[in-house]
Amino acid sequence: MTNALAEQALPVPETVRPWITDIASVRVTGPLEDSFTHVPDTATQVVVRVGADGRRDMMVVGPRTRAAYHADADKQVVSCVQVRLGPGATRPLLGVPAVDLVGRVLPLRELPSATARQLARALADLEQEEYAAHLAATLPSPATPSRDRLLRAAVAALSTHHDRTPAPVQDVARELAVSERQLRNLFAEGVGVSPKHYARIHRVRHVLTHATTAPWAELAAATGYYDQSHMTADFRTLMGVPPRAFFTGRLPRATPCQATRHR
Incomplete structure (x- = not known):
């Protein structure tokens, strides 16, 4: 903003x-x-x-x-x-x-x-x-059918918060007594992305929000990454550039936005 x-x-x-x-x-x-x-x-x-x-x-x-x-x-x-x-x-x-x-x-x-x-x-x-x-x-x-309750519980478990990192997908499926395939189907229908990608997006959004509050290594650990290199690789995949490049303004080339123009 x-x-x-x-x-x-x-x-x-x-x-x-x-x-x-x-x-x-x-x-x-x-x-x-x-x-x-x-x-x-x-x-x-x-x-x-x-x-x-x-x-x-x-x-x-x-x-x-x-x-x-x-x-x-x-x-x-x-x-x-x-x-x-x-x-x-x-x-x-x-x-x-x-x-x-x-x-x-x-x-x-x-x-x-x-x-x-x-x-x-x-x-x-x-x-x-x-x-x-x-x-x-x-x-x-x-x-509030059972599918909706399952989805909301899974979303909460896979979201990143300041005091809780996302749980592994297999652990969430086991806790909710569904298969990982059933969990993927729930997310496709109700969210649009897979449980794994949902968790990845939320981790990266957490990094975007809190990048100025802690050193990279501490932020990586607090966000649920294995280490700083894991965070950097995930950030690069979703944002197109590594964290340091993004926060210093070295961004990918911008392209015209066609989809949202007035018709």
Whole structure:
């Protein structure tokens, strides 16, 4: 996030937390840089972009398995709202498994579910401060079948936190009394990436957040890597450059961002 962007967390009603984990409002407050970075992300998002002419684009942004570096930032966008869907929410709300959205950006209205089409119509007219109340009033009551409970437990076990590193995939499968194949199927449907890749993305995002708080070797150990070289190799795979290069601005060549241009 650059100084030209101001981000604000919007309230998420408790009734929709099984569907939605976060809602963020991002506004352009100054000149944008010529290039920008999209870091890997395991969440599917519904994004509402508002242009300088007031036009709104309602999009679905699927999980990103690797970082992307784009040139020609869209200077016509003045704000956006990002609604992050929770594990297992993609098919019930959007009508497709999460794995079908990996690396893709699609108009929300083109998703097959009635909920997606209703959201596209509503978000075209509502103000940002009305989003939370509308979601609480219109999203269906979430069911909690055993598959959803398994997925959420697995996601929690494979996530990186400041006081806990992700558990090995085989240990998570054994603890939940499922096979590793069943666990992979759960993640493909409900998250979009494999359990192993989910854990890798979360470790790298943890490094991105805490890189200035500890020496590399200490950060590697605290994040669950075998050693610093393991962290560097994983970071390079997902971010395209090793940590030192990334944090000193030596980034891969930026490419034009075609997927998110106005149609």
